[in-house]
Amino acid sequence: GAGVSQTPSNKVTEKGKYVELRCDPISGHTALYWYRQSLGQGPEFLIYFQGTGAADDSGLPNDRFFAVRPEGSVSTLKIQRTERGDSAVYLCASSQDGRSNQPQHFGDGTRLSIL
Amino acid sequence: DAKTTQPPSMDCAEGRAANLPCNHSTISGNEYVYWYRQIHSQGPQYIIHGLKNNETNEMASLIITEDRKSSTLILPHATLRDTAVYYCIVRETSGSRLTFGEGTQLTVNP
Numbered sequence: 001g002a003g004v005s006q007t008p009s010n011k012v013t014e015k016g017k018y019v020e021l022r023c024d025p026i027s028g029h030t031a032l033y034w035y036r037q038s039l040g041q042g043p044e045f046l047i048y049f050q051g052t053g054a055a056d057d058s059g060l061p062n063d064r065f066f067a068v069r070p071e072g073s074v075s076t077l078k079i080q081r082t083e084r085g086d087s088a089v090y091l092c093a094s095s096q097d098g099r100s101n102q103p104q105h106f107g108d109g110t111r112l113s114i115l
Numbered sequence: 116d117a118k119t120t121q122p123p124s125m126d127c128a129e130g131r132a133a134n135l136p137c138n139h140s141t142i143s144g145n146e147y148v149y150w151y152r153q154i155h156s157q158g159p160q161y162i163i164h165g166l167k168n169n170e171t172n173e174m175a176s177l178i179i180t181e182d183r184k185s186s187t188l189i190l191p192h193a194t195l196r197d198t199a200v201y202y203c204i205v206r207e208t209s210g211s212r213l214t215f216g217e218g219t220q221l222t223v224n225p
Contacts, residue, residue, distance in 0.1 A: 042215030
């Protein structure tokens with residue numbers, strides 16, 4: 001079956017611009033996660049959705065970052081007033097149920113470059 | 116979540132077993148051990164997870180010591196495509212996030 005899909009695969013934009021990154025989770029997965037990975041490091045947690053609600057957003061670095069999942073399926077990560085330090089690969093993952101031991105399955109990410 | 120310690124790099128000959136160690140001495144009773152790997156330019160790929168019993172699937176075997184303070188991921192017949200960074204992660208059942216460390220860069224040599 002289809003895995004986690006992320007679009008676009010690459011995004012280049014100028015400092016100060018607004019960007020939206022999209023994640024399509026595996027069908028039927030109620031839990032969705034966003035991570036950010038800088039070069040040479042492991043992924044870092046940003047936010048976790050259980051259904052439509054953000055159950056844990058403690059990883060968001062500041063108020064320029066926001067994510068939504070209005071219908072409990074597709075999620076969008078939004079970054080306002082982008083800065084060069086926001087350049088990274090943004091990864092999305094989903095799992096059947098965030099409250100169990102079911103593994104998270106990742107997409108291949110969106111590579112964001114801020115010029 | 117408990118912290119894990121892994122060697123930064125390992126080498127393995129193609130066709131041989133690759134044994135990747137992980138220490139998690141502060142693991143608590145409700146924490147699972149997960150293994151993921153990441154091939155360059157791809158997202159992390161789930162491999163296997165376990166609580167206290169040894170586990171095996173089509174990709175690998177997971178051996179967890181009786182005191183649960185360490186584990187070993189075994190790739191029984193490594194191929195060149197197994198070259199990747201391997202992450203050992205400890206996570207609570209009710210936890211949300213996966214906390215990734217530095218991982219082990221496994222290089223499979225021909």
